Amino acid sequence: MAATYDPNNIFARILRGEIPCRKVFENEHALAFNDINPQTPTHILVIPKGAYVDMDDFTAKASDAEVAGLFKAVGEVARQAGVVENGYRTLSNCGRDAHQEVPHLHIHIFAGRDLGGMIGRAK
Template identity: 65%
Template sequence: MAYDPNNIFAKILRGEVPSKKVHEDEHTLAFHDINPLTPSHILVIPKGPYVSFDDFSEKASDAEIAAFTRAIGKVARDHGLAGDGYRILANIGENAHQEVPHLHVHIFGGKRLGRMLPKE
């Protein structure tokens, strides 16, 4: 999957599409999902043009990687999710149903979550 500079997250980063921001620093942006699946459903994205985690881990600077990781933890703490628990999820590629070609992590919380994957 190639990076599309007109994807929805790139547009949010450029200010062309509004978002309900909850965290922003030099390297990351976090905002509420517009179609939440749990009471707390927040997306964390790097500001750089990375399609996937493998792309990010290969090309991002140490500062970008640290900021992204720290942002995920900070957002979870700031929204009261760290105590009761939360789930982070990144869909990477076609088999995982990645819909937007920009690395993003979903933070789910605010209720008891089911199994990670149903048994088949």
């Protein structure tokens, strides 16, 4: 069963201006900002402005314009951050087994060093 959207999650509060962020990009449907606990030299979060729990919720309920706006934002942020040439990784955790920490869809952009291979093989 999917999680319920919590309107008081940290990203909802950032969107409402209750918590500051270091914004790097914004369009009609998305906001991007530097992660407060970066895991790589470049670690940016891109979030939709709508109230979506995770990728499943977003792809089931978001309008075509919202979907396009979010994914265009990811590409634009990567280009503006100058990480396209050497490469970057995007990640969006969805649900319990993926260890999603905030119940608002967010896409991580990791870059700035060799990120290694994918996750380990299934057992």
